[in-house]
Amino acid sequence: MRRRDFLIGLPTALAAAHALPRAVFAELPPSWAIGFAGVESDLAPLPMSVQGRLPAPCQGTLFRNGPALYQRAGQRYGHWFDPDGMIQAFRFAADQVVHQGRFVRTERLLKESAAGRFLFNGAGSKISGAMPERNNETLNVANINVQLVGDELLALWEAGSAYRVDPDSLETLGVQHWSKELAGVPFSAHPRTDESGNLWNIGSASFAGSNPRLVLYQISAAGQLKKFRVHPLDFAGYMHDFILTPRYMIALNSSAISTMTESETFVGSVKWMPEQPSQLLVFDRQTLDHVKTIEVPATFVFHFGNAWEDQQQLEWTACAYPNSNFMTIGMARLAQQQPGPYYSDLTLVRYRLDLNKSRCQIEPLDVDLEFPAFDRRAPFSPQPLYGASGSGSSASGLATAVMRIDPRSGDAQRYDYGPDYIVEEPQLIGGDYLMHSFLDHRRGRSGVAILRAAALADGPILLAEMERILPLGFHGCFVAAA
Amino acid sequence: MVSAGGTPNAQNKHLNPPLSLRLGQAIIPHRIDEWDNGMKSFLAAITLAIQPLQLAQAADLSILIENITDPGGALSWSVFDSAETYKNDRSPVIEARSRVYAATTQVTLHDLPPGVYAVKVFHDANSNGKLDRNILGIPLEGYGFSNNKGRFGPPAFAKASVPLEGDTQIRIRLR
Ligand SMILES: [Fe+2]
Numbered sequence: 001m002r003r004r005d006f007l008i009g010l011p012t013a014l015a016a017a018h019a020l021p022r023a024v025f026a027e028l029p030p031s032w033a034i035g036f037a038g039v040e041s042d043l044a045p046l047p048m049s050v051q052g053r054l055p056a057p058c059q060g061t062l063f064r065n066g067p068a069l070y071q072r073a074g075q076r077y078g079h080w081f082d083p084d085g086m087i088q089a090f091r092f093a094a095d096q097v098v099h100q101g102r103f104v105r106t107e108r109l110l111k112e113s114a115a116g117r118f119l120f121n122g123a124g125s126k127i128s129g130a131m132p133e134r135n136n137e138t139l140n141v142a143n144i145n146v147q148l149v150g151d152e153l154l155a156l157w158e159a160g161s162a163y164r165v166d167p168d169s170l171e172t173l174g175v176q177h178w179s180k181e182l183a184g185v186p187f188s189a190h191p192r193t194d195e196s197g198n199l200w201n202i203g204s205a206s207f208a209g210s211n212p213r214l215v216l217y218q219i220s221a222a223g224q225l226k227k228f229r230v231h232p233l234d235f236a237g238y239m240h241d242f243i244l245t246p247r248y249m250i251a252l253n254s255s256a257i258s259t260m261t262e263s264e265t266f267v268g269s270v271k272w273m274p275e276q277p278s279q280l281l282v283f284d285r286q287t288l289d290h291v292k293t294i295e296v297p298a299t300f301v302f303h304f305g306n307a308w309e310d311q312q313q314l315e316w317t318a319c320a321y322p323n324s325n326f327m328t329i330g331m332a333r334l335a336q337q338q339p340g341p342y343y344s345d346l347t348l349v350r351y352r353l354d355l356n357k358s359r360c361q362i363e364p365l366d367v368d369l370e371f372p373a374f375d376r377r378a379p380f381s382p383q384p385l386y387g388a389s390g391s392g393s394s395a396s397g398l399a400t401a402v403m404r405i406d407p408r409s410g411d412a413q414r415y416d417y418g419p420d421y422i423v424e425e426p427q428l429i430g431g432d433y434l435m436h437s438f439l440d441h442r443r444g445r446s447g448v449a450i451l452r453a454a455a456l457a458d459g460p461i462l463l464a465e466m467e468r469i470l471p472l473g474f475h476g477c478f479v480a481a482a
Numbered sequence: 483m484v485s486a487g488g489t490p491n492a493q494n495k496h497l498n499p500p501l502s503l504r505l506g507q508a509i510i511p512h513r514i515d516e517w518d519n520g521m522k523s524f525l526a527a528i529t530l531a532i533q534p535l536q537l538a539q540a541a542d543l544s545i546l547i548e549n550i551t552d553p554g555g556a557l558s559w560s561v562f563d564s565a566e567t568y569k570n571d572r573s574p575v576i577e578a579r580s581r582v583y584a585a586t587t588q589v590t591l592h593d594l595p596p597g598v599y600a601v602k603v604f605h606d607a608n609s610n611g612k613l614d615r616n617i618l619g620i621p622l623e624g625y626g627f628s629n630n631k632g633r634f635g636p637p638a639f640a641k642a643s644v645p646l647e648g649d650t651q652i653r654i655r656l657r
Pocket residue numbers: 144189190240302303474475
């Protein structure tokens with residue numbers, strides 16, 4: 001038995017991985033490891049080389065966020081969740097594409113930058129000589145998502161506040177305060193918009209040990225808090241995203257359960273508990289009252305597609321993992337540029353929930369679609385789902401393709417860039433175009449591709465590339481030119 | 483409550499009556515820094531101590547409070563001598579406040595009876611008399627415990643307590 005396989009059987013696999021000497025590749029790290037090298041300073045505007053013609057609806061800016069600052073003073077983070085967030089802007093005009101990157105100036109980044117070293121533990125890695133943190137906000141790295149709300153960007157984390165960022169300069173404008181009592185309260189990285197532009201979100205305080213709670217938010221289209229509610233949770237399952245329907249907010253309390261202690265990181269404290277059914281927590285959008293809890297077999301989900309109602313049934317898609325190994329082991333190995341396996345063995349599934357009968361059917365669609373994207377102008381229509389794909393068969397455990405699938409018929413289309421590429425989250429632009437960033441790790445380039453949504457299999461109609469290598473990131477948004 | 487010059491107030495009722503402890507004479511020097519406007523040479527003499535019963539082996543507990551990152555306001559601190567009172571945040575043997583002038587503050591508690599003590603301190607930066615918390619109960623202002631243990635909640639008394647047999651110095655790093 002190889003040692004890396006042996007590690008999997010340990011109950012606290014991440015902690016074990018940290019305690020053992022670092023596993024190394026037999027020879028050089030594979031070329032994709034450059035996606036986890038990180039950057040240490042802001043990236044000045046740089047024109048990219050462009051092939052192809054820019055469709056008019058794609059004039060605008062692709063904003064992305066992701067973990068970027070991996071090391072200070074000889075210490076390196078050991079989990080993909082941890083590095084400080086950097087906003088990448090790819091500005092597409094008729095005659096050029098320009099990239100710029102700027103770190104979000106979180107309270108933590110400013111303190112650690114002044115100290116010249118890491119001061120606090122990450123969500124997934126321990127720092128030697130770490131200082132105790134005041135609260136979850138001390139650890140905020142604002143590195144998961146960036147979304148336009150009103151006329152500002154929000155750089156989103158999931159265990160604390162969002163940070164406001166200026167879309168033109170990428171300068172950090174400060175912490176997003178919804179209200180005094182919500183200071184430092186988790187605001188998750190995947191807010192969703194309804195048919196009238198209202199923003200809805202959850203905040204998961206699963207780190208609060210014996211007293212885990214879920215916060216629900218409604219924010220107006222202009223970015224003002226309309227209402228919020230705090231609900232107790234039966235257990236502290238990891239929750240990253242949620243489902244928005246015309247009448248409900250539905251959170252999935254997963255069976256990856258945090259038991260936060262003094263000695264562990266958040267990720268290190270997460271245990272996969274297959275005997276604990278996961279819970280669909282259904283809340284009424286009008287009142288934010290808890291309506292129902294429906295148990296489903298133990299599952300782990302980062303992301304959901306959109307939801308629609310079909311008579312008495314609520315339907316949606318989810319990128320489901322058989323357990324939390326990708327988060328607790330795979331994401332640490334990737335960040336540490338270690339050999340796999342990475343456990344990115346997800347399957348897109350279709351949920352059909354009969355709310356009256358509290359009955360839920362979950363049907364696998366047999367595709368490994370992650371980073372789901374859909375037409376946000378019709379959030380509650382059944383529609384094709386787009387996403388990144390190929391993680392199940394790639395060496396890095398990360399996507400090499402873009403795909404679309406009709407979750408009702410199963411009809412799918414795909415374009416695979418091959419093993420030299422890693423494909424990041426796509427954005428659907430006006431229903432007609434798909435835009436996504438990528439890393440060409442063999443040639444050492446980062447870039448953005450545009451494909452026609454109706455003809456993905458034809459491949460990109462535009463490629464913008466640069467020799468500047470960006471750290472692999474998580475999520476973002478496309479903002480069309482005014 | 484104690485301020486420069488030291489005027490005990492209603493909080494004294496929490497002081498342990500059987501020992502007849504009361505706030506008395508002790509000097510707490512405060513270094514002045516940029517948070518203070520124009521009083522560069524000021525040395526505040528704040529007193530906060532416990533006097534009284536001349537106990538045979540009474541000892542001093544000196545506490546250096548570090549990493550006060552927000553300007554102004556007051557440190558509010560409580561000293562407990564049992565797991566029970568510490569856990570319930572009730573009946574501290576000493577409860578007091580001292581103004582904040584600098585990023586560090588030295589406090590000396592005089593003539594404590596030998597025993598085991600745990601200290602909780604928080605920085606009431608906005609001077610509203612309490613440790614501000616959000617709707618989840620998570621502290622928003624600086625705080626610390628003796629021995630600097632605890633994460634996402636106060637450490638147990640056993641982890642926070644220090645034995646006091648002779649004069650003792652401890653450091654609390656506010657977080
Ligand atoms: Fe996400």
